[in-house]
Each structure stands twice: as structure tokens, then as C-alpha cells.
Amino acid sequence: MQFDVVVLTDHRYVSPTKKTPYIENVLLEDRLVVEAMQNEGLTVGRKAWDDPDFDWSTTRFALFRTTWDYFDRFAEFSKWLEHASQQTQFINSKELIHWNIDKHYLQDLSKAGVTIPKTLFIEKDSSITLSEAVAKAQLEYGFASGSFILKPCVSGAARHTYKIGKDEIGKHESIFKELIAEEALMLQEFQHHIVSEGEISMMLFNGTFTHAVLKIAKAGDFRVQDDFGGTVHEYQPTEEQIAFAQTVVHAAPQLPMYARVDIFKDNDGNWALAELEIFEPELWFRLKPGAAGLLAKTIKNSCLMQQT
Structure with missing residues (x-):
């Protein structure tokens, strides 16, 4: 079967037998993206990146979503990334993935004028x-x-x-x-304000802001990830915060198709970038399902229409 887009996950989330709340969120997020692209008339599959039986030349594009074992298998993943890139196109691009997968990219953004932590x-x-x-x-x-x-x-x-x-x-x-x-x-x-005020994550598609969340660490911890007991709340950023996020994505080597910009107030009281996630970010579509539709339209109009 030929696909327009294959949504990439890791093998733990393909057919899980035990569905924890965490896994349920993974499956929901991926389903929202798959269904949104199908509603745009695209043929869509969902595969583990390390699926040994899948021919990557049978999909026009591969969309990174929940490949969350890559950092534990980085050498193997890097080899696959190079191989698959010769058979299909990635969203975001291979060049952006190589740049963003290693946090040395923060140095490049700092040189471009983006405030980052010391x-x-x-x-x-x-x-x-x-x-x-x-x-x-x-x-x-x-x-x-x-x-x-x-x-x-x-x-x-x-x-x-x-x-x-x-x-x-x-x-x-x-x-x-x-x-x-x-x-x-x-x-x-x-960074003390991350603990006291939290971290803001803003989602942008082709540089346009769509929605945001506020991540707050549990009492006594400094990690805002829900894996460690952090909580996630819907959030409406200010115009200043949105403008900061747009400055960040435009400072990347290419404008990413989708991105998550994590910001916080640094120890000097300035807005600063924690991370720019343009490889496989969680995008919290479950809090704003309509945003999955915006991503689907962006992919169709920016990628697939240009190939026809």
C-alpha cells in the first residue's frame, strides 16, 4: 500500500496490551493527527520507526510524532534515520532534525539573539x-x-x-x-522561576501560533514533565510571549512545519528559551483537537500540494 504520510511512533505504542493513562494520551494524540490528515483526503499509516518489515519508499512523507525511545537507542536510531531519509521525506526535514536533536542548537539560537539559560x-x-x-x-x-x-x-x-x-x-x-x-x-x-511559575509551551505551525499550555512541577520537584508528577494546564500567552516564540522559530535554519517553543522567566526576569522542539514534540492536541486539523492542512498545502 502506498501512503501520503506515515505517522512515526515507537514499538511500545503500536499495539500496547497494557494501556496506562500515559499510553492512552500517546494513542489519543496520534489518533487525532491521523484522523485530521485522513479528513484532508490523505492516505495515512502509523508505524514504529524501527519496523523491520516496512518499506519506507512506500510513503511520500514520514511525520515524527511519538518516537520517544530514540535517545535510549541513539546509535541505532541515527543509522535508521540516514537510511530512511534516502527513501522518503521527513516532516520536519532531515536537516532540521539533525540540527534540533542535539541541544548544541541552543548556541546557534543564542548567537542569533535568542535569550537562553546560562x-x-x-x-x-x-x-x-x-x-x-x-x-x-x-x-x-x-x-x-x-x-x-x-x-x-x-x-x-x-x-x-x-x-x-x-x-x-x-x-x-x-x-x-x-x-x-x-x-x-x-x-x-x-532557574528558580521554572519552579515558582512554571514553563510555558507554545505550539506554532509554519510560524503561526495555535495554542499553549503551562507546565508546573509537583511540589518539591524541579522537573515539569508529567512523567515526574508535573501538571499541564491550558494557557493563553501574552502577545510578548507569542512574539518571542515566533522569533525563535524564525531563527532556526529553516522555518519548521511544526514546533513547540518552551519558555520561562530566567533568573534576571527576562523571557528565555528552555527548548525549541521541532523533532518529536508533544503538542497537546488533546487539549485543542482543532489544532491537529491545522497541522493536517499545513502538511497538505505545504508538502503534498507542492509535489503534485
Whole structure:
């Protein structure tokens, strides 16, 4: 069978036997996107990215949605990404995915004038210790907070994300040494407003704002992801916040077909970018199902119509 678009997920979400609330949300989000594209007259499939039996040349486009095991299987995923890109086109593009999958992209956006958290990037196999990295961040980057966030440059769902107080640095030296031997890391100044005020996620399709949510960490935690007990609330951003998000997507190497812009108020009281997600972001269609229809129209008009 030939498809216009295949929606990409991971194998855990293809035919799950145990449907937790988390998995139910995954299935609902994907279903809303599939049905929206079908309502536009498109032939749509849904496949795990690592499906060994699927011929990727049989779909004109592949849309990344819930491929949320990629960071645990990054070498395997990267090999598949290269192979599949020779057989079909990705939404967003392969070039954008390569740029966005590694959080070094924050450096590019910072150079383009986008405010980001104070960040020290530490490359794989560096001989620096965590204590030395903190000292460097304080001296060269002006870290003023007494706490720090350490996380990988390629990651998701808060994998290996640690909040470290200045009196806890020694206790994290061993895990830092293990991680830096395997992958590049980021050391960031802890952002107090994320805990007190939350993080705003704004969805934009072709640069146009559609909807937003406010993510709030549970009491006593710093991670806003619902995986860790955080809560998600509908949110109406200000014009200033929307304009900031639009500035961010237009600073990317290409304007993404779909994007999620996560922003927060930094320690200096300025709006800052936490992450620009244009690879496989959760888009909370379940809170605004009509937005799935907008994405479907965007894909049809911007991709498929241009090929006919």
C-alpha cells in the first residue's frame, strides 16, 4: 500500500496490551493527527520507526510524532534515520532534525539573539571534573545561582537530568565522569522561576501560533514533565510571549512545519528559551483537537500540494 504520510511512533505504542493513562494520551494524540490528515483526503499509516518489515519508499512523507525511545537507542536510531531519509521525506526535514536533536542548537539560537539559560557545554571525553566545570561556569559565564542543572545534549523525558546544589558537587563527580565518557553534557544555572511559575509551551505551525499550555512541577520537584508528577494546564500567552516564540522559530535554519517553543522567566526576569522542539514534540492536541486539523492542512498545502 502506498501512503501520503506515515505517522512515526515507537514499538511500545503500536499495539500496547497494557494501556496506562500515559499510553492512552500517546494513542489519543496520534489518533487525532491521523484522523485530521485522513479528513484532508490523505492516505495515512502509523508505524514504529524501527519496523523491520516496512518499506519506507512506500510513503511520500514520514511525520515524527511519538518516537520517544530514540535517545535510549541513539546509535541505532541515527543509522535508521540516514537510511530512511534516502527513501522518503521527513516532516520536519532531515536537516532540521539533525540540527534540533542535539541541544548544541541552543548556541546557534543564542548567537542569533535568542535569550537562553546560562549554559556551559562540556564535550564528550573532556578531562574536566564537575567541580572544575562549575568553577568555569561561574567565572566565564556568570553563574550566580547556588544550584545547577546537569543533563545530556541528546536526551528527552529528563533522562540523566540532575539538580546539583553547591554542596553536592562532590557526590555527583562519579556520575559526571561516567556520563562525559559517553556523551556531551550541558551545565546550566538553575532557574528558580521554572519552579515558582512554571514553563510555558507554545505550539506554532509554519510560524503561526495555535495554542499553549503551562507546565508546573509537583511540589518539591524541579522537573515539569508529567512523567515526574508535573501538571499541564491550558494557557493563553501574552502577545510578548507569542512574539518571542515566533522569533525563535524564525531563527532556526529553516522555518519548521511544526514546533513547540518552551519558555520561562530566567533568573534576571527576562523571557528565555528552555527548548525549541521541532523533532518529536508533544503538542497537546488533546487539549485543542482543532489544532491537529491545522497541522493536517499545513502538511497538505505545504508538502503534498507542492509535489503534485
